Amino acid sequence: MLEKPIGGEKRVFMTGNEVVAWAALAAEADIMYGYPITPQNEVMHYWTRLAPKYGRSFLQTEDEISAGFTTCGGVLSGKRAFTATAGPGNILMQESMTMAEMMRIPTVLVVQQRGGPSTATVIYSQQEVTMTCFGGNGEGLRIVYSTCSHQELYDYTIKAFNVAWKYRFPVFVLGDGYQAKMRESLKMYDPATKGIKMVETQPSLGLAGVPGVDREPSHLRNTYNTEEELCEVVTNLVKEYNKVVPEVVEYETFETEVAEIVLLGHGIVTRAAQAAVKTLREQGIKVGHFRPITIHPFAADELRAICKHAKKLIVIESAQGQFERIVKEAIYGESVPMESYFKPGQGVTGEEIVEYVKKGL
Amino acid sequence: MSVVPNMPKSWREETKPHKFCPGCGHGLVLKALGEAIDELAIQEKVVFGCDIGCSLLSWDFFNCDSVQTHHGRTTPVVTGVKRARPDRICIAYMGDGGGYAIGAQHLVNAAARNERITAILVNNCNYGMTGGQMAPTTLPGMKTQTSPYGRDTDSMGYPTQGPEMVAAIAREGAYVARGTVANVRQLKRYIKSALQNQIDGNGFSFVEALSGCPTNWSTNAQKTWEFIEKEMPQYFKVGEIKTPGKKGE
Ligand SMILES: Cc1ncc(C[n+]2csc(CCOP(=O)(O)OP(=O)(O)O)c2C)c(N)n1
Ligand code: SF4
Ligand SMILES: [Mg+2]
Numbered sequence: 001m002l003e004k005p006i007g008g009e010k011r012v013f014m015t016g017n018e019v020v021a022w023a024a025l026a027a028e029a030d031i032m033y034g035y036p037i038t039p040q041n042e043v044m045h046y047w048t049r050l051a052p053k054y055g056r057s058f059l060q061t062e063d064e065i066s067a068g069f070t071t072c073g074g075v076l077s078g079k080r081a082f083t084a085t086a087g088p089g090n091i092l093m094q095e096s097m098t099m100a101e102m103m104r105i106p107t108v109l110v111v112q113q114r115g116g117p118s119t120a121t122v123i124y125s126q127q128e129v130t131m132t133c134f135g136g137n138g139e140g141l142r143i144v145y146s147t148c149s150h151q152e153l154y155d156y157t158i159k160a161f162n163v164a165w166k167y168r169f170p171v172f173v174l175g176d177g178y179q180a181k182m183r184e185s186l187k188m189y190d191p192a193t194k195g196i197k198m199v200e201t202q203p204s205l206g207l208a209g210v211p212g213v214d215r216e217p218s219h220l221r222n223t224y225n226t227e228e229e230l231c232e233v234v235t236n237l238v239k240e241y242n243k244v245v246p247e248v249v250e251y252e253t254f255e256t257e258v259a260e261i262v263l264l265g266h267g268i269v270t271r272a273a274q275a276a277v278k279t280l281r282e283q284g285i286k287v288g289h290f291r292p293i294t295i296h297p298f299a300a301d302e303l304r305a306i307c308k309h310a311k312k313l314i315v316i317e318s319a320q321g322q323f324e325r326i327v328k329e330a331i332y333g334e335s336v337p338m339e340s341y342f343k344p345g346q347g348v349t350g351e352e353i354v355e356y357v358k359k360g361l
Numbered sequence: 362m363s364v365v366p367n368m369p370k371s372w373r374e375e376t377k378p379h380k381f382c383p384g385c386g387h388g389l390v391l392k393a394l395g396e397a398i399d400e401l402a403i404q405e406k407v408v409f410g411c412d413i414g415c416s417l418l419s420w421d422f423f424n425c426d427s428v429q430t431h432h433g434r435t436t437p438v439v440t441g442v443k444r445a446r447p448d449r450i451c452i453a454y455m456g457d458g459g460g461y462a463i464g465a466q467h468l469v470n471a472a473a474r475n476e477r478i479t480a481i482l483v484n485n486c487n488y489g490m491t492g493g494q495m496a497p498t499t500l501p502g503m504k505t506q507t508s509p510y511g512r513d514t515d516s517m518g519y520p521t522q523g524p525e526m527v528a529a530i531a532r533e534g535a536y537v538a539r540g541t542v543a544n545v546r547q548l549k550r551y552i553k554s555a556l557q558n559q560i561d562g563n564g565f566s567f568v569e570a571l572s573g574c575p576t577n578w579s580t581n582a583q584k585t586w587e588f589i590e591k592e593m594p595q596y597f598k599v600g601e602i603k604t605p606g607k608k609g610e
Pocket of ligand 2: 573
């Protein structure tokens, strides 16, 4: 059995799905549960090839309902368990992820967004934002990282496990078909060499000793009898979640300090927005860019601060306003005008953003 | 002058040549189905549902009203149509992943309720559309993208015996058979009997077809046929398994 998947640091050139598999290995993930779906398949393909060499496991389930719930079972057993999916599979995983929210089960789910609704395309979109952030019959008590590069896929897959196990809320890495399938260079590393310590896992079931004799039995519950009882449970969950928010919220800004026009975009669209900022700045146009890394929870205060001096916001996304809804909620009451540039299920380039911005001057 | 090959009347010429890979078994199954529809003269009444899997490529295959559903959900969509329009001949066309993995609950319950629909399932031992992962029907030891060291029966079990399972659940009146693209005449006979069973209102009807996926098996023509004719029958017995009025074997 090989010991460490990655010793020290290593520059590599690979697809995003391969990156996720390596990151999960480096993060000491014990088991992946999964079901095939494009554009996520190769996470499983690489994991099934690599995992046995490092004593890790894999189960291909009969569908994503099962993959989500087996992940819950693995986590309840104290294993660093994860799954990955996309599109219609993400829909089916929402059921188990609500159980994870309610019962504080630290699951990790990597989503490679594809076009929707329905089966639609296997290529790319940012149309799984609402579902990944707020899916299920609950309050969205989860943490969602919207990555933009292979380096981030690596970094945040590792981080996802730690944030999940530290705070015990389900964590999602929200990628997309471009990131999944594209090849790009990045640095893979052993988390330890960066001072990243993997948060220890805890079993909730199957502990040592005779339940009721040596220890209290685990009686894990997700059903309640009265409205009052449930209201109290959920209020407490929300309180705990809100406590976590300032510790996990992440964002990036690009030249927003003296920007008149601020581009808002997340995930891979940030790369087009960053390119546009560069071009437009060279032409003397005062443009900046704000990008949430945790798309949920959202860095609302930081965006509000930008709204105070910006003359216009432009929301750019490969969906019809799913990200815009999050933005609107975050800055409710601000008076800065807002425009939108939506391309549901289609990629966005820096050039077209430049063109759009200049047309509006 | 171009010569148009002989095709079933119910096929839609404008969408031919079809979109399956060269050497794929789906085309042969749909040929058998097309001829069965012609011979029973039911084209006008057919509602054809196809799954997500390579079966999705048949969404415009026939001159029949057709609906592309979700992965695994063709059985319930078609059941819904049949319950609303009992005068239609409703066909659910799916792969082995769609039918035996994600859609297994639907197949089991449609059989248990003896839904008057016809399900046709293409068994190609893998998930074709998504690039060749392990399916419930993958043979022991067979290498796929998610069983790169071969299907390990200890942890992943044995190939699902679909028709046998359906026959065990279905009530009297159901028709269940397993055919193969290696014997298209016989396959057509089974499909015809299955459709006739629906026309007669007897009960659920189900035909599995052993089929090839040269693209994901990485086989040439000879190896593909060897696999269908020699390997697959070792686990999947071809024949009628349940017919109305007869006891299942
Ligand atoms: C809910 C959901 N999960 C996964 C998929 C991805 N998917 C599309 S086709 C397919 C497999 C198809 O295999 P099979 O049913 O055996 O048909 P074949 O392509 O082999 O004919 C899968 C897993 C999907 N579309 N929807
Ligand atoms: S991938 Fe396989 S099942 Fe799909 S069309 Fe090609 S040969 Fe047929
Ligand atoms: Mg198949």
